[in-house]
Amino acid sequence: MTADFDAIIIGSGPAGVSAAFPLVAAGQKVLMVDGGNRPAGELPRQPFLTAREYDQEQWKWMIGGDLHALGMHDAISPKMRVPAHAKVFSEFNAANHIYSEDFVAIGSLAQGGLSNAWGCGVARFSGTELEAFPCPPAELENSYRSVAQRIGISGPEVDDLSDYFGLDQWSQPPIAMDALHEDMYARYQKHRQSLNEAGFRLGRSRIAVLSKDLGNRQGCNNQGNCLYGCDRGALYSASADLAILKQSDNFHHQTMVVDALRQEGGKWLIEGASDKQAKSISGSRILLAAGTLATTRLALNTLQLQQSVRLLSCPTAAFILCLPSSFGAARQTGFGLGQLSFVLSLRDDIRALGSTFGTSGLPISEFAHYLPLRRRYGVDLLKALLSSCVVGNLFLPGHLSDNHAFVDGAGALHIKGGFKEEIGALLKTTASQLRKAYASLGAYMLPMSFTAAKAGADIHYAGTLPMRANPRRGETTSSGELVGLEGVYVVDGASLPVLSEKSHTLTIMANAARIGERLAVGYHVA
Amino acid sequence: MKLLITGATGYIGTKLRYIAKNRGYEVICLCRRQGAFTADEWLHYDLGDKVPVEVPADAGAVIHLAINSKLTSESDCIAEISAARSLLTATLRSGAKFIFVSSQTANNDAPTMYGRTKWAIEQEVLKAGGWVIRPGQVYGGDEKGLFGILSAAVRSLPVLPAFLPAPYVQPVHVDDLANALLAVAERNDLTPRVFCVAAEQPVTFTCFLALIASERLRVRRFFLPVPTFLIRVATFVLGERVSIKLGIERLVSLFSLPQMQTADDLSSLALDLRSLQSGMRRTTLAGKRLNRRFLAREAKILLAYILKRQPGLAVQARYVRAVELFRRGRPLKLPGFMLRSPLTLALLDDRNFTSSAAGKEFLWRLNTATILAEATTVGAARFIGIGEPSGAIRYGMLIAWSVAMEVMWRLFGIFWLPIYLRRLNSEALK
Numbered sequence: 021m022t023a024d025f026d027a028i029i030i031g032s033g034p035a036g037v038s039a040a041f042p043l044v045a046a047g048q049k050v051l052m053v054d055g056g057n058r059p060a061g062e063l064p065r066q067p068f069l070t071a072r073e074y075d076q077e078q079w080k081w082m083i084g085g086d087l088h089a090l091g092m093h094d095a096i097s098p099k100m101r102v103p104a105h106a107k108v109f110s111e112f113n114a115a116n117h118i119y120s121e122d123f124v125a126i127g128s129l130a131q132g133g134l135s136n137a138w139g140c141g142v143a144r145f146s147g148t149e150l151e152a153f154p155c156p157p158a159e160l161e162n163s164y165r166s167v168a169q170r171i172g173i174s175g176p177e178v179d180d181l182s183d184y185f186g187l188d189q190w191s192q193p194p195i196a197m198d199a200l201h202e203d204m205y206a207r208y209q210k211h212r213q214s215l216n217e218a219g220f221r222l223g224r225s226r227i228a229v230l231s232k233d234l235g236n237r238q239g240c241n242n243q244g245n246c247l248y249g250c251d252r253g254a255l256y257s258a259s260a261d262l263a264i265l266k267q268s269d270n271f272h273h274q275t276m277v278v279d280a281l282r283q284e285g286g287k288w289l290i291e292g293a294s295d296k297q298a299k300s301i302s303g304s305r306i307l308l309a310a311g312t313l314a315t316t317r318l319a320l321n322t323l324q325l326q327q328s329v330r331l332l333s334c335p336t337a338a339f340i341l342c343l344p345s346s347f348g349a350a351r352q353t354g355f356g357l358g359q360l361s362f363v364l365s366l367r368d369d370i371r372a373l374g375s376t377f378g379t380s381g382l383p384i385s386e387f388a389h390y391l392p393l394r395r396r397y398g399v400d401l402l403k404a405l406l407s408s409c410v411v412g413n414l415f416l417p418g419h420l421s422d423n424h425a426f427v428d429g430a431g432a433l434h435i436k437g438g439f440k441e442e443i444g445a446l447l448k449t450t451a452s453q454l455r456k457a458y459a460s461l462g463a464y465m466l467p468m469s470f471t472a473a474k475a476g477a478d479i480h481y482a483g484t485l486p487m488r489a490n491p492r493r494g495e496t497t498s499s500g501e502l503v504g505l506e507g508v509y510v511v512d513g514a515s516l517p518v519l520s521e522k523s524h525t526l527t528i529m530a531n532a533a534r535i536g537e538r539l540a541v542g543y544h545v546a
Numbered sequence: 547m548k549l550l551i552t553g554a555t556g557y558i559g560t561k562l563r564y565i566a567k568n569r570g571y572e573v574i575c576l577c578r579r580q581g582a583f584t585a586d587e588w589l590h591y592d593l594g595d596k597v598p599v600e601v602p603a604d605a606g607a608v609i610h611l612a613i614n615s616k617l618t619s620e621s622d623c624i625a626e627i628s629a630a631r632s633l634l635t636a637t638l639r640s641g642a643k644f645i646f647v648s649s650q651t652a653n654n655d656a657p658t659m660y661g662r663t664k665w666a667i668e669q670e671v672l673k674a675g676g677w678v679i680r681p682g683q684v685y686g687g688d689e690k691g692l693f694g695i696l697s698a699a700v701r702s703l704p705v706l707p708a709f710l711p712a713p714y715v716q717p718v719h720v721d722d723l724a725n726a727l728l729a730v731a732e733r734n735d736l737t738p739r740v741f742c743v744a745a746e747q748p749v750t751f752t753c754f755l756a757l758i759a760s761e762r763l764r765v766r767r768f769f770l771p772v773p774t775f776l777i778r779v780a781t782f783v784l785g786e787r788v789s790i791k792l793g794i795e796r797l798v799s800l801f802s803l804p805q806m807q808t809a810d811d812l813s814s815l816a817l818d819l820r821s822l823q824s825g826m827r828r829t830t831l832a833g834k835r836l837n838r839r840f841l842a843r844e845a846k847i848l849l850a851y852i853l854k855r856q857p858g859l860a861v862q863a864r865y866v867r868a869v870e871l872f873r874r875g876r877p878l879k880l881p882g883f884m885l886r887s888p889l890t891l892a893l894l895d896d897r898n899f900t901s902s903a904a905g906k907e908f909l910w911r912l913n914t915a916t917i918l919a920e921a922t923t924v925g926a927a928r929f930i931g932i933g934e935p936s937g938a939i940r941y942g943m944l945i946a947w948s949v950a951m952e953v954m955w956r957l958f959g960i961f962w963l964p965i966y967l968r969r970l971n972s973e974a975l976k
Binding site for chain 1: 861889914921929937
């Protein structure tokens with residue numbers, strides 16, 4: 021008997037769709053399954069500040085018709101309170117049997133996965149970072165190009181981070197900065213040399229946001245609704261690619277949360293619930309793209325591997341900068357994602373990458389409860405202060421994390437989070453160096469605002485089933501094929517052998533596309 | 547599970563039956579008359595029956611609630627005990643669990659026959675490997691039983707007695723008691739013994755009556771001190787039979803209630819009793835309407851505190867909806883002066899309070915009100931200054947003002963908080 025499909029891809033996030041394109045183009049019969057949640061909820065229909073001033077129904081997109089945000093007081097990020105994202109994050113851990121301790125475990129059952137609510141940061145891994153990848157660098161180079169061109173990224177022609185991000189040749193022009201960022205950037209040009217000598221480089225953020233129209237998606241018009249949902253489709257989401265894939269006759273899409281894989285008569289069966297009914301579908305090959313956490317659980321369960329595996333994530337922190345020169349300015353609508361990024365060299369092998377964001381599009385309530393002031397006066401203070409502030413984040417390389425994951429006898433995935441010992445000292449150094457560097461740009465870090473986040477809060481998960489030149493059981497080949505499970509390929513973050521401080525989404529996509537290309541031409545590693 | 551209940555038409559029995567049925571139990575009522583019960587729901591049972599009742603073989607548990615509350619003679623007591631014994635034997639024969647609902651007054655040398663009889667039955671039940679539940683002062687739900695008598699008294703009397711020295715009661719809501727009974731019926735990990743089910747901390751009987759007045763009936767009542775020895779004198783003069791008939795004996799038993807240690811039993815039953823305040827409130831339609839009115843008032847002052855102006859009706863309604871959706875619709879019990887002047891909420895909006903267990907709920911509501919207030923056009927002006935003048939001087943003054951006000955409240959709080967927080971019943975804000 022032949023299998024129902026040539027390839028079954030589990031997950032419709034950035035990895036899944038990137039692997040699907042080459043397979044579909046080669047004429048293979050492809051099935052993609054996902055959790056089926058569709059991002060729903062209202063989006064603002066006017067530029068942010070206009071909507072805030074006049075829209076009597078603004079609570080519907082800020083809080084939700086079902087008061088979604090109020091049920092999410094304890095969530096780690098404002099994104100999780102946004103009504104338009106309610107379906108993106110919900111039910112994932114329960115449906116996938118994932119339990120965590122000292123670790124923020126987040127995943128998505130939505131069409132398009134976590135890319136419905138991402139920060140859109142993109143970067144290419146450098147030659148040094150790619151050394152651990154067991155495939156020829158040229159292969160990835162090609163995929164980086166094809167993915168970057170497909171999803172559309174924006175950035176400058178050249179600046180101090182051009183080499184670091186390595187994407188400028190494929191970029192659209194950058195999106196305009198707000199006045200605060202313009203001001204900081206102008207000062208940077210004056211102090212550039214001394215800052216560079218101190219290991220601090222500043223440049224425009226590279227983001228998967230269109231500045232010009234591409235396909236059905238419209239370029240950014242700086243309306244400031246990045247957090248609450250852009251009705252122009254300027255921010256890349258894999259759901260847009262899913263819509264394109266669906267136009268091909270040999271591409272099929274179904275709702276199914278996969279619970280187990282089983283091999284039978286030379287083909288693979290995926291088993292799980294679809295519309296609350298048990299179902300099983302067969303494929304010659306399985307591509308795991310369910311997101312690092314869910315993929316890890318499926319792989320370890322199928323391998324019946326009960327040992328604990330290392331899970332990489334980027335230690336992360338946030339801070340607030342105040343620009344006294346802009347104090348007293350009125351709020352201005354501006355771009356809500358990263359505008360300027362910095363790279364800070366901490367040691368030869370350790371760098372921090374971070375970005376700064378305007379505060380206009382963020383709710384004040386997010387800040388108010390951290391202030392040591394009564395609410396009534398806290399709101400006064402923030403109203404006066406935040407128009408001259410930007411918020412920043414930063415990421416450190418994944419090897420500084422110390423998270424472990426294992427499956428128990430019942431097949432549930434348990435994650436225990438933590439950091440390497442040196443992280444405390446490193447974050448302290450980072451904070452003090454950033455404080456100095458930004459002070460010379462006229463931006464002063466607010467006291468007590470530098471806050472390190474819990475392990476996993478970065479949501480840059482990777483490396484549980486790493487690709488190796490000589491892989492063992494529980495690792496993957498250069499084609500992402502799991503050793504011990506012939507025909508099962510890991511195409512998401514789980515198969516990355518390293519995690520640098522850079523946003524890893526583009527690398528996941530490029531790697532998935534690369535594996536898809538190999539499988540499309542019937543490539544086999546001896 | 548099949549559950550047999552005696553006294554199923556009484557105060558506790560009615561509520562137990564209702565809750566058990568809602569949870570999917572098959573409930574069979576053992577009582578004298580079929581009344582409105584269907585044939586499947588009823589078995590004839592009379593405490594005075596000579597022929598023992600037939601307990602069905604597939605019954606899971608028998609909960610014995612029925613008792614003749616006006617035991618006036620030794621022979622009444624003996625009849626009561628033998629009726630319980632006969633039901634116990636029939637239950638053991640069927641293999642079902644026997645759960646006996648006793649009383650806080652149960653004691654070998656209790657001042658009342660009622661208490662002594664309950665104690666005697668307890669002994670038999672424990673010997674036979676059955677379970678005993680001793681509830682405290684049961685309240686809430688329908689106005690029946692002793693709770694019904696007390697409610698009626700509070701309703702009709704403008705002045706109520708405040709006994710001195712003050713007797714203490716340990717209240718338990720009738721729904722919580724029903725849950726305790728079902729837990730014992732359901733669970734297999736509880737060894738047969740006596741379980742005391744009531745609030746850990748006793749409250750004065752006067753406080754109990756005052757809460758019936760303020761929380762349940764929403765009336766104002768005055769209390770007149772009455773020395774307890776006057777009541778004792780009365781029982782002596784009237785004689786035992788007459789005082790039992792008049793219900794005075796029950797009052798006397800109140801004066802000598804032994805305090806029960808309930809913490810361990812509550813935790814082994816995994817029960818989290820509701821607070822007396824919230825339990826007293828009626829959940830009838832009228833009660834819900836009343837709650838909503840209190841919530842609307844709460845919405846208005848919390849939002850006004852944050853917005854510094856009267857909030858719109860729509861945002862108030864959203865606040866009420868949020869509390870109903872996420873906090874079971876319970877209004878905070880805020881002191882009257884705060885309801886009149888929103889600014890005084892700053893007294894509670896203090897880290898010392900909001901970080902405490904009692905202040906957690908207030909903090910949730912403050913956060914909710916903040917988020918709701920911000921997501922309005924008025925909030926856009928208040929929170930980010932849209933449509934308002936900006937400027938360094940204006941903003942500088944605003945910051946100076948906010949810091950100065952914070953300092954002022956903190957200084958005030960040094961004197962005020964310790965006095966007030968001690969007085970503030972921490973339960974009131976739960």
